[in-house]
Amino acid sequence: MSYRRFDNDDIVVSADSITSPAWSNNAVTLSTYVTSSQAATDSGKYYYHVYNTGSSDQEIQFAIAYGHRLGSGSGLYDASIKGKSYSSTVYGQFRTLINGDEDTDFSFLESGTPTTPASVHFISIQRSRFKEKILPGSILLSLSGSAGDLKLTDNSTTETTDSFVDAGRVYSLYSGSAAGTVISTTIEYGKVYPDVGLIALNTDKLVADNFMGAVNVTSNYTTVDGKETCLSSLQSGSGFSLRADETLSSNFIFVRARNSEFNYSTNPSNITGSGELRHSTMIDNPQSYISQVGLYNDSNDLLAVAKLSTPLLKDFTKEALVRIKLDY
Amino acid sequence: MGYLNNSVVTVDAILTKKGRELLARGDGSFNITQFALADDEIDYTLYNPDHASGSAFYGQAIENMPLLEAFPDETQVMKYKLSTLPRGTSKLPLLEAGYASISLRQGAALAITPQTLNYLGATSTFEAGGYTATIADARVLSNFSGVGVNTEEADNLNSQTTLGTNVSKTVIGTSINLTATTVNTLFGTRSSLQTTITLIGRDSGARVNIPVTITKVNI
Numbered sequence: 001m002s003y004r005r006f007d008n009d010d011i012v013v014s015a016d017s018i019t020s021p022a023w024s025n026n027a028v029t030l031s032t033y034v035t036s037s038q039a040a041t042d043s044g045k046y047y048y049h050v051y052n053t054g055s056s057d058q059e060i061q062f063a064i065a066y067g068h069r070l071g072s073g074s075g076l077y078d079a080s081i082k083g084k085s086y087s088s089t090v091y092g093q094f095r096t097l098i099n100g101d102e103d104t105d106f107s108f109l110e111s112g113t114p115t116t117p118a119s120v121h122f123i124s125i126q127r128s129r130f131k132e133k134i135l136p137g138s139i140l141l142s143l144s145g146s147a148g149d150l151k152l153t154d155n156s157t158t159e160t161t162d163s164f165v166d167a168g169r170v171y172s173l174y175s176g177s178a179a180g181t182v183i184s185t186t187i188e189y190g191k192v193y194p195d196v197g198l199i200a201l202n203t204d205k206l207v208a209d210n211f212m213g214a215v216n217v218t219s220n221y222t223t224v225d226g227k228e229t230c231l232s233s234l235q236s237g238s239g240f241s242l243r244a245d246e247t248l249s250s251n252f253i254f255v256r257a258r259n260s261e262f263n264y265s266t267n268p269s270n271i272t273g274s275g276e277l278r279h280s281t282m283i284d285n286p287q288s289y290i291s292q293v294g295l296y297n298d299s300n301d302l303l304a305v306a307k308l309s310t311p312l313l314k315d316f317t318k319e320a321l322v323r324i325k326l327d328y
Numbered sequence: 329m330g331y332l333n334n335s336v337v338t339v340d341a342i343l344t345k346k347g348r349e350l351l352a353r354g355d356g357s358f359n360i361t362q363f364a365l366a367d368d369e370i371d372y373t374l375y376n377p378d379h380a381s382g383s384a385f386y387g388q389a390i391e392n393m394p395l396l397e398a399f400p401d402e403t404q405v406m407k408y409k410l411s412t413l414p415r416g417t418s419k420l421p422l423l424e425a426g427y428a429s430i431s432l433r434q435g436a437a438l439a440i441t442p443q444t445l446n447y448l449g450a451t452s453t454f455e456a457g458g459y460t461a462t463i464a465d466a467r468v469l470s471n472f473s474g475v476g477v478n479t480e481e482a483d484n485l486n487s488q489t490t491l492g493t494n495v496s497k498t499v500i501g502t503s504i505n506l507t508a509t510t511v512n513t514l515f516g517t518r519s520s521l522q523t524t525i526t527l528i529g530r531d532s533g534a535r536v537n538i539p540v541t542i543t544k545v546n547i
Contacts, residue, residue, distance in 0.1 A: 002411050004362060253363075262412055266535060267372060269370070277418055286415070291366065292365070292398065293365055294409075295360045297362075298359070300528075301350060304360070305342060308339055310392065325338065
């Protein structure tokens with residue numbers, strides 16, 4: 001007999017949370033924002049991709065989009081139809097995605113009172129960068145305007161209960177000194193939605209407090225549209241720290257070979273042409289060397305294979321326990 | 329007084345080509361239920377019962393050898409399985425297929441009826457559980473089937489179809505039927521196709537690998 005069935009408790013599934021730096025090359029902080037020339041493209045009217053470098057190995061880190069509840073701050077689809085523009089599309093898209101309701105606009109707290117800004121900037125982290133979700137408490141977003149520098153971080157470390165919207169968990173972005181360390185909760189400058197990798201910035205308040213340049217909400221689409229002001233503030237701030245969080249599920253399979261099992265080898269170097277053991281000392285004291293473990297289904301299909309780093313001696317006086325990790 | 333060694337050998341497994349195929353199929357056939365151990369790469373001629381330092385050193389050359397990483401091709405791993413046999417066994421089961429190699433012309437058919445030597449005290453026997461036959465490249469045969477084992481497991485396996493790529497196909501039976509492909513395009517500019525059939529005794533674990541050549545006849 002060469003096959004042995006697993007017992008029920010031989011196969012266990014383990015789920016581990018793995019956190020890592022979000023940006024390319026395992027950088028915790030992104031300090032360079034490169035957009036190249038996207039304004040003239042169709043997608044550039046909605047969003048800019050932001051790259052980590054201008055060199056050939058550049059990778060998309062996140063996208064930035066500008067949304068206006070009334071459609072200002074970007075070009076109109078049709079000059080004769082007011083309010084239907086790229087910015088209104090962006091606002092409506094994220095409103096539906098995050099709030100799940102076309103009637104619930106984005107609101108932010110100012111001294112405990114909800115306000116509803118017309119302008120909101122959205123930072124959408126590239127999926128490959130945040131993996132499964134943004135790690136709450138890891139955000140430190142630096143903005144800079146005429147009023148000076150502003151660092152924003154989320155309040156997940158001080159909240160006793162999580163709040164949820166249609167896009168999952170939501171935390172507030174307040175001014176902070178380090179990732180997860182909030183200085184003041186007076187002004188909610190934004191929200192972070194870690195489960196969908198999104199950040200919404202309270203543009204009206206950031207502009208009013210001079211941490212971001214004003215958006216030209218009266219003109220139609222120009223080369224200086226709503227996205228540019230946020231991008232400029234980010235570039236001046238020169239620092240965006242973020243960590244990714246994902247859950248890796250692994251199968252752990254315990255292979256147990258009892259002392260009386262698997263002691264004979266059909267390896268051609270172990271037997272002669274007629275099947276006799278090559279070494280007579282092995283007749284009463286057979287020895288085999290485990291070099292690999294095969295995992296099979298009921299049809300004897302070899303589904304997975306694991307190799308040991310060195311051969312493992314097996315005989316009638318030894319039992320072997322091999323733990324196999326299988327990710328898929 | 330020293331600490332007891334409570335270490336457990338931990339290794340990472342990789343999916344085989346067949347494993348990926350069955351996982352993609354999503355019909356429940358990717359379900360690990362059993363395991364086998366093998367000693368591919370081990371050269372037992374390195375075992376030295378004349379070692380001057382004593383029996384503890386007989387296997388020294390084997391125990392210290394490094395091993396290669398696993399291959400994803402299921403036909404190239406787990407070749408030499410370890411068997412569970414009664415202590416005192418001096419002859420190990422051998423599988424006799426009747427062919428050292430197989431050559432078929434396009435469209436030709438052949439039946440293989442393997443026997444197991446040195447098993448359960450018999451010089452030669454047909455295993456009750458039958459034999460597993462695996463063709464490394466399923467495309468080269470238009471028919472590859474096993475007969476003689478009427479279990480649900482065998483029926484399920486024998487009724488599975490594998491299309492399109494050079495993955496293996498496995499069937500179960502006491503007799504294995506094969507018919508060479510009539511598809512000319514598989515040959516390209518070549519006059520013949522080569523693959524292998526691996527036969528494994530389902531009770532004994534004995535194994536034999538047979539080269540297969542399909543010759544083009546311009547059908």
